[in-house]
Amino acid sequence: MTSADQREAGVRQSRRFSRADLAAAAVAVVLVAVAFVVPHVGFTTVTPLIRSSPQKIHDFAQAAPIFGWWDPHVGWGTPCAVLIGVATVLWGPGLAQRVSWRWLPLVTWGSAVAWAFSLAMVDGWQRGFAGRLVSRDEYLSEVPGVTDIPAMLRGFSARILDGQPDSWHTHVSGHPPGALLTFVLLDRVGLGGGAWAAAVCVIVGASGAAAVVVTIRALGDELRARMAAPFVAIAPAAIWIAVSADGFFAGVTAWGIALLALAVTGTARRTALASVLAGVLLGFGVYLSYGLALMALPAVAVLVVAGRYRPLVGALVGAAAVAAIFTAAGFWWFDGYMLVQERYWQGIATDRPFAYWGWANLASLVCATGIAVVPGLVRALCWPDLRARQPVNLLVVAALLAVLCADLSALSKAETERIWLPFALWLLAAPALLPPPSHRYWLAAQVAGALALNHLLFTNW
Numbered sequence: 001m002t003s004a005d006q007r008e009a010g011v012r013q014s015r016r017f018s019r020a021d022l023a024a025a026a027v028a029v030v031l032v033a034v035a036f037v038v039p040h041v042g043f044t045t046v047t048p049l050i051r052s053s054p055q056k057i058h059d060f061a062q063a064a065p066i067f068g069w070w071d072p073h074v075g076w077g078t079p080c081a082v083l084i085g086v087a088t089v090l091w092g093p094g095l096a097q098r099v100s101w102r103w104l105p106l107v108t109w110g111s112a113v114a115w116a117f118s119l120a121m122v123d124g125w126q127r128g129f130a131g132r133l134v135s136r137d138e139y140l141s142e143v144p145g146v147t148d149i150p151a152m153l154r155g156f157s158a159r160i161l162d163g164q165p166d167s168w169h170t171h172v173s174g175h176p177p178g179a180l181l182t183f184v185l186l187d188r189v190g191l192g193g194g195a196w197a198a199a200v201c202v203i204v205g206a207s208g209a210a211a212v213v214v215t216i217r218a219l220g221d222e223l224r225a226r227m228a229a230p231f232v233a234i235a236p237a238a239i240w241i242a243v244s245a246d247g248f249f250a251g252v253t254a255w256g257i258a259l260l261a262l263a264v265t266g267t268a269r270r271t272a273l274a275s276v277l278a279g280v281l282l283g284f285g286v287y288l289s290y291g292l293a294l295m296a297l298p299a300v301a302v303l304v305v306a307g308r309y310r311p312l313v314g315a316l317v318g319a320a321a322v323a324a325i326f327t328a329a330g331f332w333w334f335d336g337y338m339l340v341q342e343r344y345w346q347g348i349a350t351d352r353p354f355a356y357w358g359w360a361n362l363a364s365l366v367c368a369t370g371i372a373v374v375p376g377l378v379r380a381l382c383w384p385d386l387r388a389r390q391p392v393n394l395l396v397v398a399a400l401l402a403v404l405c406a407d408l409s410a411l412s413k414a415e416t417e418r419i420w421l422p423f424a425l426w427l428l429a430a431p432a433l434l435p436p437p438s439h440r441y442w443l444a445a446q447v448a449g450a451l452a453l454n455h456l457l458f459t460n461w
Helices: 003-012 019-041 054-058 077-098 104-121 125-130 149-154 177-188 194-218 222-233 245-265 268-286 290-306 311-329 333-346 354-369 373-380 383-387 391-408 421-427 436-456
Strands: 068-070 457-459
Touching: 019 354, 019 373, 077 104, 077 222, 077 436, 104 125, 104 194, 104 222, 125 194, 149 177, 149 311, 177 194, 177 245, 194 222, 194 245, 194 391, 194 421, 222 391, 222 436, 245 268, 245 290, 245 311, 245 421, 268 290, 268 311, 290 311, 290 333, 290 391, 290 421, 311 333, 354 373, 354 391, 354 421, 373 391, 383 391, 391 421, 436 457
Parallel strands: none
Antiparallel strands: 068 457
């Protein structure tokens, strides 16, 4: 028996639960509970060191730490979501092990789309799907005004700050022009309106689940890729993938990482093409959201796992090409980044105390990724496996570092269940490190958490 066979046998025969797994999950539950309770009792009740009223925490986040409000409801998507969730719990882990690898990424993608769409339909077609991206603060509200794309790119930075007659609306001002450009181009090819924009976000965002599975397998761990498939397909994060532009961002950057993984493990011919395409997608990601520069951390993790760094050249070429196009068109990324920080503090960020959101952000991330991710994350921190460059461990830890960097920047206060979707996708692989006999139980917890959140709250995005 080879060492790989011995490792696989050991994984399959491991115990159902451990005290450490249950303890980690319990800590996560307490964190989430405290984050929901504190805004109602007030900071001054909790500690005299923090001088903020509950009202400030609740500004635009009435269900803090989730950006939304309490609204118990059901919809015609409810039975569909329940059926998909139950089916995944009962048959997902077994199917993921049996299905041909050729089909597994497609099955994972299709399951993720069905799950996300069903959750959206709990809120109804207009409220939960077609109308999500057409509000005044969203990208589509600015699309009709873009009649000259080159002029839009040249003058983009000048319209970032608030208080001007032609200031961009909230989401457009808070991101580089790549996001707005995407929806403008969709409109130009005849896919205008909220329903088409939502469909693109869901389809691309849900494809990120397949990208995670492809990445792990490309890096040499098909067993863990199969174990991860049900968790990345059926996760609470689908609530925000359907529908937010950040779901689209997550899918784009996830395939950038997947292509990089294929590049570092492929033939010389495929390596060149895949590495350049990976750089194009990751480079474009930086022009979708400033914070996606942190996707460099999972990219480095891929290179470290493979122990090959030559594809980095192709990736840098691809990313540089994207940057050159935007720069030549008149948008200088660093100008936008500096101005968006100023715009951030012109808005409600000043009324969102970091003393609360600095840790409540992590509670909202737990809500988005699900409780099973936390014990998986603890296992990912196992030093022998990190030193052995196990793919899931390094990818998960890299995503965690990206989250911590984003959190400590104090530029992500609230809404992180949506904003951090590109990082959350990789954290969703963490439960693959849990003992296989426990997977159905953890999947049940994931499904129950997603259904509870979606039926008790109405999320803004």
